Amino acid sequence: MTEPGTLYIVATPIGNLEDLSPRAQRVLSAVDLILAEDTRHSARLLNTFDIRTRTLAFHENNEERMTGRIISRLAAGNSVALIADAGTPLISDPGFKLVRQAHAQNIPVSPVPGPAALIAALSAAGVAPGKFLFDGFAPARAEARRKRMSALAGAAHTLVFYEAPHRIKAFLADAATIFGAGREACIARELTKKFETIRQGTLGGLIEWMEQDPDQGRGEFVVIIAGAGEEHMDIAELTALLKVLLKSLSLKQAVQIAAELTGAGRNEIYDLAVTLQDKVSLRDE
Numbered sequence: 001m002t003e004p005g006t007l008y009i010v011a012t013p014i015g016n017l018e019d020l021s022p023r024a025q026r027v028l029s030a031v032d033l034i035l036a037e038d039t040r041h042s043a044r045l046l047n048t049f050d051i052r053t054r055t056l057a058f059h060e061n062n063e064e065r066m067t068g069r070i071i072s073r074l075a076a077g078n079s080v081a082l083i084a085d086a087g088t089p090l091i092s093d094p095g096f097k098l099v100r101q102a103h104a105q106n107i108p109v110s111p112v113p114g115p116a117a118l119i120a121a122l123s124a125a126g127v128a129p130g131k132f133l134f135d136g137f138a139p140a141r142a143e144a145r146r147k148r149m150s151a152l153a154g155a156a157h158t159l160v161f162y163e164a165p166h167r168i169k170a171f172l173a174d175a176a177t178i179f180g181a182g183r184e185a186c187i188a189r190e191l192t193k194k195f196e197t198i199r200q201g202t203l204g205g206l207i208e209w210m211e212q213d214p215d216q217g218r219g220e221f222v223v224i225i226a227g228a229g230e231e232h233m234d235i236a237e238l239t240a241l242l243k244v245l246l247k248s249l250s251l252k253q254a255v256q257i258a259a260e261l262t263g264a265g266r267n268e269i270y271d272l273a274v275t276l277q278d279k280v281s282l283r284d285e
Contacts, residue, residue: 004071004107005032005079008071009099010136010234011088024112025049035070035086037093044227047078058082060094067098076105081112088116092136092162118160121188126200127228132158138171147176159225165218169210175225176203180235182272184226190219205212205271235272242273 004073010155013019028034036042042055058066074080081096084093102109122129135152135253138161139145150158175185179206191196197216203225210216238258246255248251251273257268 002077005074005077006107006110007090007099007102007107008073008079008110008112009095010081010083010107010112011116012083012086012119013192013197014086014115014205015190017045017175019115019192020045021042021114024114025051026251027112028053028081028083028153030079031068031081031272033080034071035098037082037083041085043103052192053065053081058094059096063094063097067101071090071105071107074102075105075189082188086115088114088128089254091116091118091134115192116130117162117188117191117220117222118243120187120191121198121224122158122160124198125186125188125224127184127224128158129185130158131227132160132224137162137164138167140167142170142174146174146178149174155229158227161223161225163223165220168217168223169207170222171223172203172207172210175223176207179203179225179228181207181275182235182238182268183228184268186224187216188222188224189216191222193219195219202268202273203273205267238269238272239276241268242276244271246276249255 008031010024010027012024020044028046028049031053034042034046034053034055036055037059039055042068046055047055054091058070070080082089082095082098084095087093088182089095091101099109118134122132133152133155135148140150161171182202184201185206186198186200187206189195194208199206199216201209241252241258245257253268255266255273258273259266
């Protein structure tokens, strides 16, 4: 009886080609077939490492009809590697049906770990990464996006989203409205690429930063939003406290005292305090 081949789930670079691991190079060179979302896109990576394995397009539009063919190859003893256009397959990419069917047919499935944009962003964001909820791409339609955000507004876990450049401003505007402009957040843009940018602050502050520099609205985004943990004062309570402090104290003093009283992050408090300046009477610093 023929032993089935192995289905390898191979992580590839999210930008910098040097991030392809030696093991990934070896596996991609040794398998009988590589499944790629876009064979033309993956050709640059494979050619860089002189990987000559045959590639076959495997994407969301053909996954349903291709899965049976690939399972037959694996059952016949062929080894197959699945790669995404970038990062770790199945993380907002096709492949779930294939992996699930492989398990159902007792075909070995083996991950070859490597880059993943969400993990890279979390590691460098400066936002608590201990417990997080990855929500992938938010709905494209405004009403559905706001409904989804509203359902997550009270979550204690750090929230991680992917977003496209043509929707990033609308996403941030909705996030500031629903989570609060003072909620701590981070934008990680073009990770590992030439114009990599990681900016931490509050949702309100990040919106202002992006408005001041339109170039920051380009590329691929990971947006990380702090959870509504018990350690943070409710945004309405923090706003009320700042309004009182700003009537008699300088901005710097008000931020310092609010941070000591609430335990909230100074960046979060500062950005919120700045937005309140026009609404209260400030004493000169």
